[in-house]
Amino acid sequence: MNHFIPPFNFHHVFVEPWAQAGGGFAWIALMGFLVATACGLVGNFLILRRMALVGDAISHSVLPGIAIAFLVAKSRSSLAMFVGALAAGVVTTVIIETIHRKTRVKQDAAIGIAFTSLFALGVILISLFASKVDLDQECVLYGEIAFVPLEEMVRVGGVTLGPVSVVRMAVVTLLLAVLVVAFYKELLVSSFDPTLAVSLGINSTVVHYSLMAALSVVVVSAFEAVGAILVVAMLILPGATATLLSQRLPVMLGLTVLHAALSSVLGIHLGVWLNCSLAAAMVVAATVLFMLSWLITSAGRHGFRMVSARTENNNGAETTPLQG
């Protein structure tokens, strides 16, 4: 038990990761930041649309898509993975809708049935063909973000850009940010007021399915880094924290990015200190940030309530004699 929590050494935890040759931890931090930002941007809209658990479902159910893509393409090619995961995402949505529409099983149970079945299928495929798919069960759960610096570097015209998965994630995140800015109005209106969206001529079905497609792509590109289940945390935590702190969507999106950056850096320090999975440590750091903002906002609201109650009392004390 006394070996369980390693002694805290400031130099080891806070200085060494950044002083390491080759900048390994910098890549990990960047990867964590990119994953959390991309997931957080999508997650904000999922939370607004009360679809947080659809994100949960999709992040589980892309697994068979990825496994089958590996088996068919026989390599870790990005294209096959994206296609497989998109297909799996669409299949999940269709299964949920079919069960929900055709029977009296409610949507929550339909979600539960669909994603667990697909996830189980994926796990079986992976354990049956473990040698062929170059994936293992642990990677499925919590990813291999620590291996990011060991990957092949991408070089374009002599300039080293970075490890493959970081570059891929950066492209996805940038693309997503551009899309969110370009279709900001559509997303905003259809998330807050579907009726107004219809009257403005926004096709809410298209918005819905585009969001699902974006979700699948983000989940797949984040999959290797943080695994299937921690993606859920990355989807929900930044958005939930931002929701607590602000009521305005642009501010929320900004806070999401800030939360992503903080949780990635703090998570690395936590993971180095405790010598545990870095991806899980990032999520724990993100959870701590969420709890802090929860405490602050509820304390602030409580204080405000007390103050406003007192002012009301004072007002009452002043006005009563006048009325009398």
Add this chain to the structure above:
Amino acid sequence: MRPEAPISFAPGFSRLSRAAKPHLPCERETLCSSLRRHSALRCLLPHLLSAISYLLLCIPAHAARIGDISETSLWNQAFRFFTFQDPAVRYALLGSMLLGISCGLLGSFIVVRKMALVGDALSHAVLPGVALGFLWNMSKDPVAIFAGATLAGLIGTGVVHLLKQTTRLKEDTALGLVLASFFAVGICLLTMIQRLPTGNKSGIDKFLFGQAAAIGPGDVQLMGVVTGLAVVVITLLYKEFLVTSFDAQFARVSGFPVQALHYALMLLLAFAVVIALQAVGVVLVSAMLITPAAAAYLLTDRMHRMLLLAALFGLAAGALGAFLSFLGNNLPTGPFMVLAATAVFGAAFLFGPRHGVIARWWRQRNRSARTQRENTLKAIYHVLEARDFQGEGVSLRELAERRRETLKDVSAQAAALRANGHATLHEDGSQVFLTPDGWQRACAIVRNHRLWELYLTNEARVAADHVHEDAEKIEHVLGEETVRELERRLGNIAHDPHGRRIPDLAEMRRGTGAAVTEKSMGYGQDIQGHS
């Protein structure tokens, strides 16, 4: 004005509005009749329980683990499994069946309460508790892990509750948040345990995807106790759980301790999740809660039958999963159990007698075919009416003109009428004659249509040119009682708002072709000949 507005004045009408939403009443009906019938459950479940405890007592105390088995062929493995020579096989199988029963029973309640994803969040949230229970004395002690995991699960559900109350986060976000953050803490602890230099770490990683082979005698005893507890509590508090699940407001008014029952259910749910962890794994436990119960939900409307079916499905899925995982030599058990449960659900989804997709499709097809036939009968009546009921035969060409359809379509419809005994066809197939049965049916439909039009104009004050479309729909579904109520309300009236005669009982009895000369009769209270 909406024609639906005055719909609730008679019992027949409320049946109409129910037909539009078929899901609601069955739950209510389930509630009432199950209250009367739950004695059946009380009789059956103790037998189940005693059978299980008998099995438990018969297990010898010492056994080898399945993991010791060396490489063997599939057939050998299957043979070993079914002869139950190996005590470890018995542990794995018995444990899987027990967890299937308890998950099925408690899953039924979360499915009917629409809390399926609470089960999901709860099952992920137990992971840190598993790790802490392991750390307690650095071994896979069933009781320590059980206590830690239950505690973590309950804290998780408590946090969800607190988040919903104190922040503006919605339930789904709160569930996802707790699920993911507890799970991350658990993964942190697990990876820390795995990197420890000392200690017996074997088996802790099996909690993620489940390994039935890792079930030991201590685990089986714990599972037996928990399953027994679940069966006893559900049997004793059946009525209370039933009422709070289906109608919480009624339960509160009747003085049931709704909150306490909710917490009791949550506690039992946490127990069921925790005993299932070893075999199914943290990630997929929720499926064992949701899928067998959802399959049972598709097959019956009675809660006690749903509980029994769900327990049975859970048991079957557990046993099948254990068997397949045993065949595959140390493949994770959880995914196989989940796929077995999904197969059961798929079968219920497709072939369920009442709620199954095929049965529904069949019913819908029959209904639309009937509507189609009735529309043809109506068109024939209209053709006959247009020529003052002179002559019996209606040529297909006339019918096609009336219905604005092709000759081919009309002859298909005529064939459908003949197949149902409503009409006969002329030898060359150009004319159609109504049988007495078909004539009565045609009159009844036209009568339904015109009575409804009249009702809408006279009673609901809808303009006469707005009533036709509504009557087109309702003529096929008006029941006998409703028609009588309409007759009673409208009194002695012979013509519809468009001035056409409403066919009456005498005309129905008379058959086709007879000239209508006499004054139409009043509408009796005892019209039985149609509907």
